Structure formats: structure tokens, C-alpha cells
Amino acid sequence: MRTLGYAVLGLLSREELSGYDLKRWMERPLGYFWSARHSQIYPELARLEEEGLVAHTLVEQSGKPDKKVYRITAEGLRALEDWVTQPPGSRPVRDELTLKAYSVWLTDKEKAARLFREEGLQHEGRLAHYEDLRAWMEGEHQDEMRDPASPWFATYATLRRGIGYEKEYAEWCRWMADSMQEREPVEAPKNSEASGK
Amino acid sequence: MRTLGYAVLGLLSREELSGYDLKRWMERPLGYFWSARHSQIYPELARLEEEGLVAHTLVEQSGKPDKKVYRITAEGLRALEDWVTQPPGSRPVRDELTLKAYSVWLTDKEKAARLFREEGLQHEGRLAHYEDLRAWMEGEHQDEMRDPASPWFATYATLRRGIGYEKEYAEWCRWMADSMQEREPVEAPKNSEASGK
DNA sequence: CGTCTATATGTCAACATTGACATAGATATC
DNA sequence: GATATCTATGTCAATGTTGACATATAGACG
Numbered sequence A, B: 001m002r003t004l005g006y007a008v009l010g011l012l013s014r015e016e017l018s019g020y021d022l023k024r025w026m027e028r029p030l031g032y033f034w035s036a037r038h039s040q041i042y043p044e045l046a047r048l049e050e051e052g053l054v055a056h057t058l059v060e061q062s063g064k065p066d067k068k069v070y071r072i073t074a075e076g077l078r079a080l081e082d083w084v085t086q087p088p089g090s091r092p093v094r095d096e097l098t099l100k101a102y103s104v105w106l107t108d109k110e111k112a113a114r115l116f117r118e119e120g121l122q123h124e125g126r127l128a129h130y131e132d133l134r135a136w137m138e139g140e141h142q143d144e145m146r147d148p149a150s151p152w153f154a155t156y157a158t159l160r161r162g163i164g165y166e167k168e169y170a171e172w173c174r175w176m177a178d179s180m181q182e183r184e185p186v187e188a189p190k191n192s193e194a195s196g197k
Numbered sequence C: 001c002g003t004c005t006a007t008a009t010g011t012c013a014a015c016a017t018t019g020a021c022a023t024a025g026a027t028a029t030c
Numbered sequence D: 001g002a003t004a005t006c007t008a009t010g011t012c013a014a015t016g017t018t019g020a021c022a023t024a025t026a027g028a029c030g
Helices: A003-012 A019-027 A038-050 A074-084 A096-102 A109-140 A151-181 B003-012 B019-027 B038-050 B074-084 B096-102 B109-140 B151-181
Strands: A054-059 A067-072 B054-059 B067-072
Touching: A003 A019, A003 A038, A003 A054, A003 A067, A003 A074, A003 B096, A019 A038, A019 A067, A038 A054, A038 A067, A067 A074, A096 A109, A096 B003, A096 B151, A109 A151, A151 B096, A151 B151, B003 B019, B003 B038, B003 B054, B003 B067, B003 B074, B019 B038, B019 B067, B038 B054, B038 B067, B067 B074, B096 B109, B109 B151
Parallel strands: none
Antiparallel strands: A054 A067, B054 B067
16 A cells, blocks of 8 residues: 555544644644645545545534544554554655765855755754754653653654754754865865965 | 756766666665666656757677767756755655654554664664775775865765764664563653653 | 576656645635 | 635646566576
8 A cells, every 4th residue: 555545544543634634744743754735635535435444524614614534444543553563665765965965076165065054954943843842742741752552652753763864964964064165174285286265 | 957867967977877877876876865767767868968968979889789878068067067056945755664653652562673673774784884885985085085076075975974864763763673672661660750861 | 598687778557746726615914 | 895814625737756568689507
């Protein structure tokens, strides 16, 4: 089955949600490691329902359009549980910034330094946001987040992954920017290349 | 233009290559951060040639089929240089293992521990491979890899990124596996959560 | 002689994903 | 009254990517 389906099941295993709710989860917290647009989510829900892994109830609302609230079925839960411990299919990495770094020797150092400085700030921003979430969790869910049988633990695990990832990426960006900006090596005059600056 | 095109230009800016050579680069060293199959590469080369960014010469070989050797044009080089310092379009992250972690609270702890242990080993393996490459570079290209105007610097930069990434990922996998395997908390009776460590 | 692997270049159908288009009720703002 | 935003659900064409199919030469191995 499509990985997207398991992303949806993973959310529905925690609570009942409408397609619109799922869309928002796929933007914010879950979207940090698996994202999808609503144009993928609605057809996916239909497919999952056809396969008997989810079911929905129409909920009439006043003040808002009606909605379809989806829940996971017993069969869906079984499928999700099975999937979790299967080794993931290896997806190729595709990192555009690293690809740019591969050709960075061709370009203006100052421009490149600015690029990596800027990208580094974005990773630091995301890192700060993750750190906030972690602090909030430590305050509100200190017990559950240490219990591997609690969804809070699982959420915390993904958060830890995000923190490590962004920290490492930000550091690399800083190193890149510094390397591009470095004045002519002060101590080692290479051979020709006389006096820096 | 398609990012794949810039990946191809990035390789051709360093040396002339056939489609088959490009395919192999996209498997091994470049494929660590941008990969493509030959079924994408051959049409891409045709498009790049149509746009005047690359050109090819037919090279007849004995003992092997003939081949088309591609080189980057002046226009292609300009396009590549421009692209390098443009901010990358933000691609959504899609990490299947982290997605599995999000639902790990549902499953058998031992099975999950095995999964993360195994995945961690794979990241450690890649890390060891990258460290080998770095050691080789330190030996063979110690000067060029410190010069931001040298392709060796750019290659080293991507290698550094790979090392940081795999190290971080392997550590997280270890932490996950340990967390799933932990015996009932020995020292802290859960609610109190006293004593640090 | 048959089979496998490496070199070498291509095409094509299927699937995943995006961005735009489409509709509609209700509230908030100008 | 007009416009924008949020909720809510959908479709569709275009693009990106994969895996299979297709063909051909040459060397290695049994």
C-alpha cells in the first residue's frame, strides 16, 4: 500500500478526523516528516474506505459546511501495526541545497555565503520551534512522553528526530557560509596567491 | 528548469561524460544527495541539448558500443552558475522511518527495537563509508578541498553534509531502539521521576 | 554453446505529487 | 454591499519518478 495511506491511518489511530483536519495535520506537525495536499488526501480516504481500513460518518454542522468524520477500522489498525515494524523501502535522497553546494566552486563566494547564511537561519528557526514544542511537552506530558506505549512518546520521538536534523543542518550551513566568506588563508600562503584581501 | 537538469550540468561542468557515465554518478557519489535512473537521464540530456545547454560528440569504441559524450556549453555554464546561488524551492520532507516512529506506540516493543537497531546499522555503514572517503580526500586532496574555488571543496562540502546527516540519524536510531527495549524503569517509579542521570 | 555481466542508449505505462480549478456556507472587515 | 478568510470537499491536467521492456556489442565463466 501507499505510504500516504499509512500516514492517514497513523493520524486516525489517535483520533477521528475529517479530510480537512487531516489536511491541516499534514501541513503542521505531521508535515514535518510526511506531507500531502488535500488533493491527495481526499482520494486516499476514498481508497482506504473502499479497502475497509477506514469508515466515515456524515456530521452536520451549523455555521460551517457539513463534514465527513473518518475513523480507523479494526482491519485498518491491524494493517498499520503490521506496517510499522516492516523495514521502510529505501527512498532516494533529494536535497537541492546539497546539490547546489556541489557546484558552489563555480560561483561568487559572497553570494554563496549569503545563500547558506540565509538557509541556515531557516533551519535555526525550525529548530527553535521544535525546542519550544519539546519544552511544552516536558511541561504537559512528562510522563506519557517517556512511555513507549503512549502516542506522546511517538510524537516526542519524531520531535527529537526533527531537532537533531535541523541542528545538524543549521551547523552545516554555518560552516558553509563561513568557508565561503573566509579571507585568504592567513597562516598558510598556499604558494603564490600572495597576501590576502 | 528541472532540478535534474542542474544535477546533470553540475557533473558536466567538471568533466565530459556519456549518458551511461552520468547514470553511474547518479548512483554513487552524486546519488547520495540527488539520484536519477537512466530512464530520466537520457531524455533530460536530449532536452538540455535542445535548449543549447549541452552538446555531444559521437565517440566510436571498439570492444564496447559507441557512445555520445556530452559537454556543457558556455550557456549551460551560465545557467548553472545562476542557479547555484538562488534559494532552493522548498521540497516537502518525506521520511518513512520517522513516519513509522509516529505510530510506534501501537506495536510490539521488541520488533520495533529490532527495526531501529537494523536501520541504525545501515546509517552507521554509510557513515563509515563517508569517513573513508573523507580520509582519502585528506590524503590526496588536502589543499584543493580547502579552496572554495576548487571542485574538491564542493565535493568535500557534500561529504561533510552526508557525515553529519548519517551520524545524527544513526544516533537517533540507537536512542529509539534503546527506548523501546528499556526494561521497566528501574530507578524511577514513573510518577515521581526524581533523580536525574 | 548458453548464460551472465558490463557497456551503451533508448521508450513507455503506471504511479506519486503538485497546482490550479471548482463549488459552497458562514463570518469578519472595509 | 464587496471582499477576504476559514471551513469543507472534491476533480483534473501536468510534471516528476520508477520499473519494466527493448536492443546491441563484447568479454567472462561454465
